[in-house]
Amino acid sequence: MNKKISIGLFSLTSCEGCYFSILERIEDFLDLKGKVEIKNFRLIGEEEHFPPEKFDVAFVEGSPLTEENMKNLKKIRSASKIVVAAGTCAQLGGIYHMKNYQDKEKLFNNIYSDITGIENYDVVPIAKVIPVDFNLPGCPVTASEFLDFVHQLLIGKKPYIAERPVCYECQIRGYECVLQKGDKCLGPVTYAGCGAICLKSKQGCWGCRGFYDEAENGNLMKKLKEKYSEKEIIKLLEVFGVKEDLK
Amino acid sequence: MKTIQINHIAKTEGHMSFVGALLEGDFAQARIETEEGARLLEGVLLNRQYYEAPIVTARICGVCPIVHNLCSIKALESALNVSPTKEILVLRKILLNGQWIHSHALHAFFLAFPDIVGISNDLNLVKKYPAESKLAIELRKWALDLCAVIGGRTTHPINSVVGGFNVAPELDKMKELMARLPEMLEIAKKIFAFLSKFKLPRFENPWTFASLKNGKEYACYDGKIHLSDGNEFITPELAMHEIEERTIPSEKVKRVFHNDQTIMTSSLARINTNFKQLNPAAKKAWQSLKIELPSYNSFQNIFAQAVEILHSLEELQKLFEQYERLQKASGFESKLKVAFVPNPGKGSAVMEAPRGILYHHYELDNQGNILYSNIIPPTTIFLANLERDLTAFLPTVSKLPEKKRNLLIKTLIRAYDPCISCATH
Numbered sequence: 021m022n023k024k025i026s027i028g029l030f031s032l033t034s035c036e037g038c039y040f041s042i043l044e045r046i047e048d049f050l051d052l053k054g055k056v057e058i059k060n061f062r063l064i065g066e067e068e069h070f071p072p073e074k075f076d077v078a079f080v081e082g083s084p085l086t087e088e089n090m091k092n093l094k095k096i097r098s099a100s101k102i103v104v105a106a107g108t109c110a111q112l113g114g115i116y117h118m119k120n121y122q123d124k125e126k127l128f129n130n131i132y133s134d135i136t137g138i139e140n141y142d143v144v145p146i147a148k149v150i151p152v153d154f155n156l157p158g159c160p161v162t163a164s165e166f167l168d169f170v171h172q173l174l175i176g177k178k179p180y181i182a183e184r185p186v187c188y189e190c191q192i193r194g195y196e197c198v199l200q201k202g203d204k205c206l207g208p209v210t211y212a213g214c215g216a217i218c219l220k221s222k223q224g225c226w227g228c229r230g231f232y233d234e235a236e237n238g239n240l241m242k243k244l245k246e247k248y249s250e251k252e253i254i255k256l257l258e259v260f261g262v263k264e265d266l267k
Numbered sequence: 268m269k270t271i272q273i274n275h276i277a278k279t280e281g282h283m284s285f286v287g288a289l290l291e292g293d294f295a296q297a298r299i300e301t302e303e304g305a306r307l308l309e310g311v312l313l314n315r316q317y318y319e320a321p322i323v324t325a326r327i328c329g330v331c332p333i334v335h336n337l338c339s340i341k342a343l344e345s346a347l348n349v350s351p352t353k354e355i356l357v358l359r360k361i362l363l364n365g366q367w368i369h370s371h372a373l374h375a376f377f378l379a380f381p382d383i384v385g386i387s388n389d390l391n392l393v394k395k396y397p398a399e400s401k402l403a404i405e406l407r408k409w410a411l412d413l414c415a416v417i418g419g420r421t422t423h424p425i426n427s428v429v430g431g432f433n434v435a436p437e438l439d440k441m442k443e444l445m446a447r448l449p450e451m452l453e454i455a456k457k458i459f460a461f462l463s464k465f466k467l468p469r470f471e472n473p474w475t476f477a478s479l480k481n482g483k484e485y486a487c488y489d490g491k492i493h494l495s496d497g498n499e500f501i502t503p504e505l506a507m508h509e510i511e512e513r514t515i516p517s518e519k520v521k522r523v524f525h526n527d528q529t530i531m532t533s534s535l536a537r538i539n540t541n542f543k544q545l546n547p548a549a550k551k552a553w554q555s556l557k558i559e560l561p562s563y564n565s566f567q568n569i570f571a572q573a574v575e576i577l578h579s580l581e582e583l584q585k586l587f588e589q590y591e592r593l594q595k596a597s598g599f600e601s602k603l604k605v606a607f608v609p610n611p612g613k614g615s616a617v618m619e620a621p622r623g624i625l626y627h628h629y630e631l632d633n634q635g636n637i638l639y640s641n642i643i644p645p646t647t648i649f650l651a652n653l654e655r656d657l658t659a660f661l662p663t664v665s666k667l668p669e670k671k672r673n674l675l676i677k678t679l680i681r682a683y684d685p686c687i688s689c690a691t692h
Contacts, residue, residue: 023577027591033304035688036280043373044411046404050393053653058390062277064377065388068461118315127310137517140305160329160422197338211673221419226322259319263676 025173027081028060028069029106030096032089032146033116034082037160038088038107040065045163055174077173079106079156079166083116083143088151097150097243104169108159108228110146113261115159121258137190141252154179157211157229159260165213166234181213183232191217197226202247204256209235228260237266269665272671275302276680278378278389280330281687285676287661295665296656299680300522313632317343317609317635318429324627324642325423327692330373330495332423333366333414334620334642335689336628337488342503342627343429347607347613347635352442356430357589360488362417362427363618364579364586369421370412370621371534371572371579374684376403376458379569382678383465397460402454402637406576409444409451413583416440438594444535447589452548452580459552467566468675472659474563474652475528476536479619485537485578487619493540494525495561503615506626507641510648520690522651523643529652532623532645533683534571535562546581549574565656565684567689572621609635619644620645622684644687644689653683 029039042049043063059069066267067220069075070092071157078100084090094207108114117125121140128140165181183220186207190197195216199205205224207216211232218225231237244253257263276329282302289295308327314319321339325332337359344351351359376399377389386392393400399619407627410585411421418424424632479490480500486611491503492509501509510530512521523530536538538545538553551576593599615628623645630639663674 031282033306034331035326035332037326037422038333040329042419044408046407050390051388057270062275064278065390066277067388068275068277083304083306085306086302088302089304115323116308116311117312118323120308122310122313124307124310127313128305131307131309132514132519135514135518137515138305138519140307143306159326162498183617218425219435223419223428255315259322 024055024057026059026074027058027170028075028078028096029058029102030060030092031079032064032079032080032082032093032110033085034107034109037082038079041160041165042166045167048163048167052170055156056170071095073099075100077102077104078101079104080110080146081106083109083114083145084146084149086139093146093149102153104154104156105152106156107161108157108168108230108260111155111157111191112230113143113145113237115143115260117261118258119143128168155230157181158214159228162214181211184212185232186210186212186214186219186229188212189214190219193220195219196222198222199243204239204244204248206262208240216250226256226259227262230262231265240260249251271661271673271676273676276677279292279681279685279687280328280689281685281691283685283687285657285680285692287657288660289665293662295658295661297661299654301518301691303519303687306692308692309642312637312640315637317347317453317629317637319397320629320637320640321428327644328686328689329422330686331366331368331620331622331689333362333418334618334625336424336427337363338618338620338625340427340429340629341616341618342614342629344470344614345616346612347429347610348612348628349430349607351431351605352602354593354599355370355605356488357586357593358417358436358603359427359431361586361590362368362414362424363488364583365410365414365417365603367579367621368576369407369414371576372403372407372410372520375462375569375572375576376400379681379684380462382469382674382681385674399458402458406454406458408452410445410664413444416444416578430607433604435600435603441590446581446622448584448587452524453579455537455576455580456552459577462573463552463556463570467564468567468678469561469564470660470663470679472656473564474531474655475525476531476539476561477525477624477648478532478537478540479624480540481615485541485546485582487582490617492617492624494530495539496526496528503617503626506615506617507628512685520647520650520687523648524651529655530648531565531652532648534575534621535565535566536623537575537619538562538571545574546578548581549578551597552577560685565679568682569683572684609633622646622686623650624688642692644692646686646690649683650685650690652687653680
């Protein structure tokens with residue numbers, strides 16, 4: 021094998037759940053050590069490697085919600101060959117994106133009535149700030165997809181996650197269809213790869229991985245409208261930030 | 268005046284920096300600057316359905332999503348007048364103990380302990396202590412698996428909802444995990460014996476401590492808030508009247524006070540409050556340390572966590588027995604979910620997160636929409652106390668070489684196990 025590829029794992033404002041999720045398979049993560057150089061990962065080490073140091077691949081988790089976050093994001097882009105949006109927050113805006121649907125000044129004043137000096141930005145996907153090469157979807161990302169992604173890079177393959185809906189993974193596992201039962205589920209249009217993990221617990225899919233490329237929303241919306249109001253459906257699409265992608 | 272700044276402290280959940288100033292003589296000031304952006308989570312929840320709250324609030328924190336999920340559910344069930352069955356409660360307590368174990372194993376061994384031996388990167392820790400690292404990883408993995416079997420997934424649980432659980436945990440997987448409990452107890456004993464050999468810095472700065480307390484057990488899922496000043500008990504409903512949240516310019520995290528005093532909440536605070544209710548092996552382990560209680564040495568929180576791992580494993584032994592009994596009885600699965608209809612109401616709940624007391628509060632309308640929410644995580648409660656500790660600690664290390672001094676400051680900060688993602692939410 022050629023020389024090791026260097027990897028940086030960076031966090032903006034987030035719960036860091038994506039990286040904790042990767043650490044759930046810490047033994048596999050540590051095995052990567054022989055093949056990749058883990059240059060920046062604040063959950064395991066103090067040494068800060070930061071741009072202008074160069075990275076082959078930078079994973080970015082979270083939302084750019086402070087001026088410092090914005091600045092860092094741009095620096096990471098300029099120092100990295102490949103930038104990957106890791107997780108729903110970075111890719112779509114995620115849970116905190118819902119802040120944008122409310123009057124954020126009012127929300128802010130409800131929580132911090134008497135102080136100034138706190139930035140209160142809209143929550144945006146990182147692709148609104150910098151060009152992004154790949155998305156690693158999910159809230160949180162899964163350790164196995166992260167490891168697969170790195171292994172594909174190592175053998176010089178372009179990382180790829182099959183374009184198919186969560187329904188595919190749900191059906192081959194024989195889980196009960198909650199959409200047929202009348203629950204809200206975005207499985208027919210959501211990008212698979214999660215193993216339909218929510219459906220395993222009979223929780224309808226809320227679309228945290230975003231829509232897959234050829235997703236046809238029309239039929240699903242018709243089905244949902246049989247039972248739910250327009251407003252209820254929109255609220256569902258707001259949770260993980262897929263509302264804006266509705267065709 | 269000499270200022271000390273340590274930027275971007277790693278190996279904690281969330282981002283922060285330390286700023287300290289040494290004035291004339293022994294007088295110092297110390298502040299933690301949090302660096303997470305404004306997510307305004309309590310605002311995000313407004314006008315959304317109650318059942319979204321446990322899913323949304325889990326995402327406050329990637330290391331303790333389970334306790335946010337459970338505390339949110341408990342507060343909502345109080346608002347909705349839902350009484351969980353004993354089957355539900357047993358599974359929730361198993362989940363919560365699993366959450367304590369995996370969080371403590373990560374923090375005590377991989378985030379805080381390396382400071383004691385001056386190792387700054389866990390890759391080097393694993394090289395220097397391969398056998399112990401392997402044990403800590405194995406224990407953590409077991410606890411993560413346990414949480415996944417019940418919660419559907421570890422990071423951001425799915426199966427645990429208002430009213431109980433959507434599906435019963437897979438029996439064969441539960442059996443497999445339960446069978447390995449004695450092995451985990453042995454591992455936890457070895458890890459404790461290993462950690463307890465190391466000397467922690469000597470530093471005492473008496474503080475007010477707060478933990479949940481109840482008559483039945485070492486409080487974890489249930490209890491009233493017990494404050495050490497004046498031996499007071501506070502119900503969750505009254506918590507907001509008893510404490511004061513103060514804002515600081517440019518700081519997203521409010522600081523919490525009680526009677527003008529900062530508050531410590533943590534594993535160490537719990538051992539101070541509830542030592543007598545620790546399970547036998549945990550109690551014996553703490554006694555072997557020969558540390559007098561109450562302890563006000565915040566560095567010892569790492570020992571307290573290692574002891575609590577033992578306690579939680581012993582607790583799981585009892586909970587597994589209850590689960591086995593209940594699981595064999597007929598209609599087990601149907602008892603895992605309680606039916607209810609939304610009604611207007613208010614509900615508060617407290618729970619012991621790995622890092623200390625967590626508080627959730629919600630107000631709902633008759634459609635189940637959230638009208639108001641308030642969340643106070645443990646790091647919000649103890650942050651002012653950490654700053655008070657640092658202020659007292661700074662003069663004692665000011666003459667040391669910079670590298671050593673900064674390591675000790677970071678050691679104290681990390682001993683608290685701060686979670687800045689939680690604190691800013």
